[in-house]
Amino acid sequence: xxxxxxxxxxxxxxxxxxxxxxxxxxxxxxxxxxxxxxxxxxxxxxxxxxxxxxxxxxxxxxxxxxxxxxxxxxxxxxxxxxxxxxxxxxxxxxxxxxxxxxxxxxxxxxxxxxxxxxxxxxxxxxxxxxxxxxxxxxxxxxxxxxxxxxxxxxxxxxxxxxxxxxxxxxxxxxxxxxxxxxxxxxxxxxxxxxxxxxxxxxxxxxxxxxxxxxxxxxxxxxxxxxxxxxxxxxxxxxxxxxxxxxxxxxxxxxxxxxxxxxxxxxxxxxxxxxxxxxxxxxxxxxxxxxxxxxxxxxxxxxxx
Numbered sequence: 001x002x003x004x005x006x007x008x009x010x011x012x013x014x015x016x017x018x019x020x021x022x023x024x025x026x027x028x029x030x031x032x033x034x035x036x037x038x039x040x041x042x043x044x045x046x047x048x049x050x051x052x053x054x055x056x057x058x059x060x061x062x063x064x065x066x067x068x069x070x071x072x073x074x075x076x077x078x079x080x081x082x083x084x085x086x087x088x089x090x091x092x093x094x095x096x097x098x099x100x101x102x103x104x105x106x107x108x109x110x111x112x113x114x115x116x117x118x119x120x121x122x123x124x125x126x127x128x129x130x131x132x133x134x135x136x137x138x139x140x141x142x143x144x145x146x147x148x149x150x151x152x153x154x155x156x157x158x159x160x161x162x163x164x165x166x167x168x169x170x171x172x173x174x175x176x177x178x179x180x181x182x183x184x185x186x187x188x189x190x191x192x193x194x195x196x197x198x199x200x201x202x203x204x205x206x207x208x209x210x211x212x213x214x215x216x217x218x219x220x221x222x223x224x225x226x227x228x229x230x231x232x233x234x235x236x237x238x239x240x241x242x243x244x245x246x247x248x249x250x251x252x253x254x255x256x257x258x259x260x261x262x263x264x265x266x267x268x269x270x271x272x273x274x275x276x277x278x279x280x281x282x283x284x285x286x287x288x289x290x291x292x293x294x295x296x297x298x299x300x301x302x303x304x
Contacts (some may be wrong), residue, residue, distance in 0.1 A: 002052030004213045005030070008081070008195050011205055015072055015196040017177065020054040021045075027057075027066045027177070031195075036066040036177065040186075049083035049140040049192040050213040061088065061188025065179035067100070072196065073172040074098060076149035079197040080118075081209065086189025087138045089114065093187050094180035095143070096194055098173040101181075116154055118145045118166075130154045130161040140192075142210040146200045158210030160203065 001009070008016055009031060016031040022045040027036040038044075041060030048056040059065070084095055095116075114134035133156055135141040144155040152166030177194055178187040193213075201209075 001030075002050070002054065004050045004052055004193070004209070005054070007209055007212050008193070011201060011209075012197050012199055013081075013195040014198050015175065015194075017066070017194045018054055019057045019177075019192050019194065020048065021057075022055060029068070032072070034068050034070050034072055034175075036068045036175070038066050040064040042066070042178070046190055049085065049142070049190075051215060054193070056083070056085075056190045056192035058190050059178040059187040061093065061186050064186060066177040067179070068175045071100075071172045071174050072098070073170060074196060075170050075198050076168060077147065077198070077200045078168075079144060079146045079199065079201045080195075081142075081144045081197070081201075082194040083140055083142055083192040083213070084135065084187075084189060085138065085140045085192075086136050086187075088136060088188040092180075092183050092185045093189075094176070094178065094183065094185050095187055095191065096178075097176045097180035098171060099180055099182050100174040100176060116143055116156065116161075118152060118154060130156055133161045140190075142213060144201065144206050144209075146206070148200050155203075155206050158207040 005016075005018065013031050015029050015034055017027050017029055017036060019027055021027060021038075024044075025038045027038055029035050038057075040063030042064040043058040043060075044055070046056045046058045048054045057066075080096060082096060086093075114136035115132070116130045116135060135143070135156065142155075142157050146153050146155065147166060147168045149168050150165060151163060152168065153163035154161050175196070177191060179185070
């Protein structure tokens with residue numbers, strides 16, 4: 001997979017269509033197995049949104065769509081995520097919708113000449129819109145709608161643009177990508193990496209998803225010459241004697257250009273996180289142990 005897809009999965013997605021297929025008529029749900037059927041004007045193997053090189057799909061705005069074979073139960077607290085790219089100005093162009101047989105669902109709409117619009121007909125017509133933040137500029141944009149059941153919020157490119165009261169209840173339905181049954185409207189543009197979560201992602205998680213999706217490294221990390229860092233390097237176990245996990249070695253690295261920092265642990269597993277550009281990044285090397293007692297051949301690097 002990739003740093004981006006790993007983050008989506010680690011944060012608990014229950015459905016995740018990467019839309020990276022290069023042939024065929026099936027969009028694979030790599031998490032929940034709820035695959036979708038591709039039909040109409042959908043062009044596969046298009047340049048994707050994220051820097052991992054995974055392809056995207058282009059929808060023609062006429063009859064191109066993806067519909068899941070089975071229903072998905074989406075709880076009260078949930079998050080919808082995708083990437084979009086378009087220059088279209090048409091109203092009510094559906095990005096992702098779960099209004100398949102009943103109107104009382106949630107539908108993500110491309111609305112009013114470039115604003116992202118999410119509508120819930122449950123308990124009345126309740127809409128939330130990112131009015132004033134246009135996304136029809138022909139560039140990739142990261143879109144998230146998150147709700148706790150009473151408040152809905154839209155995040156664009158990692159930042160919240162609107163949050164307001166918006167009732168939402170559990171609904172079990174098929175998911176449609178690029179189409180909404182009740183408005184009979186199709187998406188005109190590209191869509192990539194559609195994910196659904198059974199929880200409300202936090203602002204920190206959302207920002208990290210966007211940063212990971214767009215980040216690349218064009219200059220190396222430079223480790224400062226420091227006695228502690230030479231002593232406690234990646235291949236030396238950290239074994240503090242305390243039981244509160246307080247003993248640690250702190251130092252940092254200079255990041256010339258933003259991207260992903262990958263920490264390699266002694267058991268050969270890795271962890272990845274996004275870092276900013278042109279600044280000092282403090283890090284910590286310390287033990288990781290589920291019982292919080294001793295360390296056995298493992299070191300982690302993490303942002304602090």
